[in-house]
Each structure stands twice: as C-alpha cells, then as structure tokens.
Amino acid sequence: MRDLAADLERQATLNLYRTRNIIDGPQGPAVIIDNRRYLSFCSNDYLGLANHPKIVAALQQGAVKYGVGSGASHLISGHSRAHHQLEERLAELTGRPRSLLFSTGYMANLGVLSALARRGDIIFEDRLNHASLIDAGLLSGAQLQRYPHGDTEALMGRLAGAGKRLRFIASDGVFSMDGDLAPLPRLVDLAQQYDACLMIDDAHGFGVMGIHGRGTLEHYNYGVMEVPVLVCTLGKALGVFGAFVAGNEALIETLIQHARTYVYTTALPPAVAFATMASLELLEQESWRRKQLFNLVKQFRDGASQLGLPIRSSMTPIQPLIVGDSETALDISRTLHNQGILISAIRPPTVPEGSARLRITLSAGHTQSDIEQLLDALNKVMKERS
Numbered sequence: 001m002r003d004l005a006a007d008l009e010r011q012a013t014l015n016l017y018r019t020r021n022i023i024d025g026p027q028g029p030a031v032i033i034d035n036r037r038y039l040s041f042c043s044n045d046y047l048g049l050a051n052h053p054k055i056v057a058a059l060q061q062g063a064v065k066y067g068v069g070s071g072a073s074h075l076i077s078g079h080s081r082a083h084h085q086l087e088e089r090l091a092e093l094t095g096r097p098r099s100l101l102f103s104t105g106y107m108a109n110l111g112v113l114s115a116l117a118r119r120g121d122i123i124f125e126d127r128l129n130h131a132s133l134i135d136a137g138l139l140s141g142a143q144l145q146r147y148p149h150g151d152t153e154a155l156m157g158r159l160a161g162a163g164k165r166l167r168f169i170a171s172d173g174v175f176s177m178d179g180d181l182a183p184l185p186r187l188v189d190l191a192q193q194y195d196a197c198l199m200i201d202d203a204h205g206f207g208v209m210g211i212h213g214r215g216t217l218e219h220y221n222y223g224v225m226e227v228p229v230l231v232c233t234l235g236k237a238l239g240v241f242g243a244f245v246a247g248n249e250a251l252i253e254t255l256i257q258h259a260r261t262y263v264y265t266t267a268l269p270p271a272v273a274f275a276t277m278a279s280l281e282l283l284e285q286e287s288w289r290r291k292q293l294f295n296l297v298k299q300f301r302d303g304a305s306q307l308g309l310p311i312r313s314s315m316t317p318i319q320p321l322i323v324g325d326s327e328t329a330l331d332i333s334r335t336l337h338n339q340g341i342l343i344s345a346i347r348p349p350t351v352p353e354g355s356a357r358l359r360i361t362l363s364a365g366h367t368q369s370d371i372e373q374l375l376d377a378l379n380k381v382m383k384e385r386s
C-alpha cells in the first residue's frame with residue numbers, strides 16, 4: 001500500500017492541500033459558515049437561481065407528484081414524464097431535434113466520447129478543457145491530443161496530420177477557470193474543412209451567454225449543423241442539478257444505446273427534472289437577471305482595471321485574478337476569508353503550474369455594493385502584498 005499520509009503531507013507543504021467549508025443554509029450571494037456571513041464570489045450560480053422560491057416550490061411539488069427516488073435507470077423503469085418533458089423542452093430551447101438528460105456534466109462528457117469515439121480515432125482537445133472532457137477523451141480509447149489553449153493554428157496542423165482517422169474536436173464553450181470563450185468560428189471552420197465532429201461543453205455558457213441565455217452557440221449563432229454535439233449542465237446558471245446532451249436523432253439514440261454513464265446509472269430524481277422546468281421558465285421570464293449580471297461584470301472590470309488589478313480579457317461572469325504561485329493565491333484567499341469574503345484559490349492541477357489564481361465569479365444575486373466591497377477588499381490585500 002502507498003503511504004497515503006506521507007503523500008498528503010507533501011501535498012500540504014506544496015500548498016496544494018484542499019479543504020471544504022461547511023455551508024449552513026442555501027447557496028446565494030452570501031453564505032453562512034460557522035455562524036458567520038460571507039459574501040461569496042465562488043459559486044457557479046450565475047443567475048442567482050439556486051435558492052429561487054419558485055424553483056424551491058417546484059421541487060416540493062415535484063416530490064409530492066413523483067416521490068423522491070427515480071428507482072432505476074432510464075432504460076429500466078426510471079424515465080418519468082418529468083424527465084421526458086424536460087428533454088423535450090431543452091431540445092426546443094437549444095433548437096435541436098432532441099436532447100438527453102444525464103445525471104451530471106461529468107457523466108455526460110464521459111458518456112458522449114466513449115459512445116462516439118474508439119480506438120483508432122483521434123480526439124483534439126483544448127489544453128484548458130474541463131477535467132471531465134479530458135477524462136472522457138482518455139477513457140474513450142481513442143488517441144487524445146491536447147492543443148495549446150485557443151491555438152487554432154496548432155489545431156489545424158494536427159488535424160492535417162491525422163491521416164484518414166475519424167476526428168473529433170472537443171472544447172469548453174466558456175473556459176471554466178479563465179472565463180474566455182472558445183474561438184468557435186474558427187473551430188467550426190476547421191471541423192468542416194477537416195471533416196471532424198465538433199463537440200462543445202457549454203457548462204458555463206448555458207443560461208448566461210446569448211440574447212436569450214441559450215449559451216455560447218446562441219452568442220455566435222451556430223446550430224446543430226455547425227456544432228453537432230452540445231453538452232450543457234443544469235447545476236450552474238440554471239441553479240438546479242444535472243446535465244444534457246442535445247443533437248440530432250441519431251446522436252441521441254446512439255447515446256441511449258451505448259453511453260455507459262447513461263445506461264448504467266440511476267436516473268435523476270424526477271422532482272429535480274420538474275424543478276428544472278421552473279428554472280427554464282425563469283430563464284425566459286426574468287431576463288433582467290442576465291442584464292444585472294453583465295452590469296456587475298462591467299462594474300467589476302471597470303473598477304478592477306482602475307485599481308490596476310491583474311484581470312484577464314473575460315467578458316463572462318468568471319473573472320480570474322492570476323497571481324502565480326499557490327502560496328500567494330492561498331494567502332490572499334485566507335486574508336479575504338478573514339474579512340468575510342469567500343473567493344477560492346484555484347491551484348494546480350486544476351490550472352497549469354504557475355497560474356494559481358483567485359477565481360472570482362459574479363452572480364445576478366449580487367448588488368453593486370457587493371462589488372464595491374469586493375473591489376475594496378481586493379485593492380487592500382493586493383496593495384499590502386506589493
């Protein structure tokens with residue numbers, strides 16, 4: 001047996017040890033930890049829906065109607081009316097013939113690539129793709145090639161060198177730790193030119209990007225022809241839980257037959273699917289949430305650049321401050337924590353070596369004065385260190 005305790009100790013000395021906060025009460029712009037209120041800038045609840053009374057009520061209603069557990073996988077007896085209606089609604093919303101629910105985004109990615117790609121095929125992935133897409137590529141048995149972040153020239157060279165093999169390009173739509181968008185127009189061109197299947201994981205774009213919040217594809221105005229495989233999650237901007245894949249009939253039927261993370265797992269609680277419909281309704285009805293969110297993004301960026309904070313060129317609610325080494329990131333995060341502000345220090349291996357950062361995320365639930373408080377605190381802590 002490996003010496004686990006020694007491994008853990010080493011991880012601690014490298015400032016890579018991870019710990020958890022225990023949150024009392026609901027997720028929101030402020031959370032309670034150890035009886036103290038913290039202004040939180042680290043959730044993915046971008047629209048502030050995770051504790052919306054209408055969605056809470058829908059979850060309760062769904063539980064009364066469908067009970068708690070789904071009881072089985074979708075293919076046995078776990079596929080409820082609520083799941084089915086949600087799939088139809090999500091297909092309609094994304095403008096695609098069909099959609100398929102998965103329990104999580106992680107599982108959706110594993111399911112898709114292992115059902116579509118196999119030994120002898122080749123998958124190209126952006127180096128900064130989410131871990132679940134990378135793992136999906138590895139698990140598929142196909143060859144996985146990672147290209148430098150956003151470097152479509154490098155990708156083109158590799159596509160050209162792939163011979164007659166079946167090719168896939170998989171990319172985050174919005175990069176989860178950097179907040180920048182995938183160079184989608186270029187990826188679409190390359191996929192067409194080199195006959196590759198393009199898959200976009202829009203975990204952080206769905207609900208946020210595009211005029212109606214339908215995601216990065218709406219932002220760029222691409223459909224199922226240009227991007228045949230779309231994965232979105234429901235636990236981030238939508239404030240609930242789960243994920244779905246949307247595409248054409250043959251894709252969805254193939255996943256139902258062959259995606260192991262779909263076939264061999266218990267279906268989501270139907271009440272969760274039911275609650276997600278309420279969330280989708282709010283996405284439509286309360287478009288002020290996206291407006292508020294982007295106003296706050298602008299306020300933060302304007303303020304941060306005035307203060308000379310090291311922000312990146314991100315137009316999304318993900319606004320990282322890259323500080324370099326893990327110790328600095330951890331230190332700043334702890335100092336802010338003492339002041340009642342929650343921002344997580346993201347360290348390797350989640351991000352590349354030397355790019356440890358404070359991953360700041362904004363939510364429509366925040367107010368202008370929350371952002372002012374954040375900027376003040378960041379300004380102070382960064383000045384003290386320089």
Ligand SMILES: *Cc1c(COP(=O)(O)O)cnc(C)c1O
Binds near residue numbers: 106201202204
């Ligand atoms: C969060 C995330 C996932 C995983 O989704 P879960 O539903 O949390 O499992 C997948 N891809 C990206 C890009 C993500 O940010």
